[in-house]
Amino acid sequence: MHRPVDSFWVSALSTAASSSTASLRGWLAVTALLLLSGCATFAPSPPEDQTNICEIFREQPSWYDYAKESEEKWGTPIATQMAFIQRESSFRSHVRPDRKYYLGFIPGPRPSSAKGYAQAQDPVWGEYEDQAGSLFARRTHMKHATDFIGWYNARTRAQTGISLNNPEHLYYAYHEGAGGYQRGTYRSKPQVLNAGRQVASLSNRYQAQLNSCQAEFQCRKFYQVWPFCRS
Numbered sequence: 001m002h003r004p005v006d007s008f009w010v011s012a013l014s015t016a017a018s019s020s021t022a023s024l025r026g027w028l029a030v031t032a033l034l035l036l037s038g039c040a041t042f043a044p045s046p047p048e049d050q051t052n053i054c055e056i057f058r059e060q061p062s063w064y065d066y067a068k069e070s071e072e073k074w075g076t077p078i079a080t081q082m083a084f085i086q087r088e089s090s091f092r093s094h095v096r097p098d099r100k101y102y103l104g105f106i107p108g109p110r111p112s113s114a115k116g117y118a119q120a121q122d123p124v125w126g127e128y129e130d131q132a133g134s135l136f137a138r139r140t141h142m143k144h145a146t147d148f149i150g151w152y153n154a155r156t157r158a159q160t161g162i163s164l165n166n167p168e169h170l171y172y173a174y175h176e177g178a179g180g181y182q183r184g185t186y187r188s189k190p191q192v193l194n195a196g197r198q199v200a201s202l203s204n205r206y207q208a209q210l211n212s213c214q215a216e217f218q219c220r221k222f223y224q225v226w227p228f229c230r231s
Contacts, residue, residue: 043093043140050086053079053206054213064217066143074150075157079206080167081149083199084174085142088119093140095119117145124152149174156181168200 047056057064067078089095096115113122116139120128125148129137132151137144153170156162159178162169173181175192186192 044091044142046091050091051202051205053082053209054216056082056091057213057217060142061217061220063142063146066146068217069143070146070150073147074154075164076150076153076170077165077203077207079210080153080164080170080199080203081146082206083167083203084149084171085117085145086202087171087195087199089117091117093117093142116140117142118148120145120148128152167203168196171196171199 044060047059049055063082064078067081070076070081071078085091093116097112114120118139120139125139128148128151129135133144133147137147139145139148152174153164156170156173156178157164160173160181162173162181164170169181172186172192175195176185180186186196
């Protein structure tokens with residue numbers, strides 16, 4: 001004959017199991033939240049002086065390496081790449097367009113899917129992944145952002161004939177797309193025209209500065225042997 005199980009202990013065990021399950025779920029939720037926010041937490045802070053490319057690369061010397069790799073691969077000068085990124089995101093890795101709020105407090109959708117250093121939107125980022133990047137490419141990583149800009153501008157040159165040494169018009173095409181650029185949509189948009197001029201001015205400034213300090217960032221790794229590592 002089986003001894004009846006005490007209902008008290010059944011209830012206690014059931015309560016303990018439920019509590020453990022709830023605790024586990026809570027722990028998993030917190031862990032997931034930390035993982036999602038961790039990339040932003042540990043991303044490099046924006047440079048203090050964004051008007052000087054030498055100071056930017058002194059703070060983040062790996063950014064020079066990424067931009068140099070992109071220049072060698074796609075042809076867009078380092079100074080132009082960095083001017084694009086400064087204009088698009090002010091070197092903030094996880095920035096996204098602000099949401100629209102209804103009645104002042106109800107969050108609405110974002111105006112676009114732009115994200116990261118280069119503010120690449122979902123559709124064109126997908127094209128980049130398919131054609132030149134990889135499934136592991138991230139808009140929030142400078143290496144992939146510079147490579148994306150290089151790829152995009154090389155495609156722009158192929159589609160429109162814009163020189164890679166013309167940062168103003170490269171930016172118009174970057175903002176409007178090759179089709180929009182060819183239709184001249186940027187001409188009726190004062191903000192875009194102003195932004196293109198600012199990008200060109202900053203690119204020229206960055207280039208002049210880089211000419212005076214680029215040697216600092218070349219041949220700095222143990223496997224790089226002078227003079228072969230000089231551009």
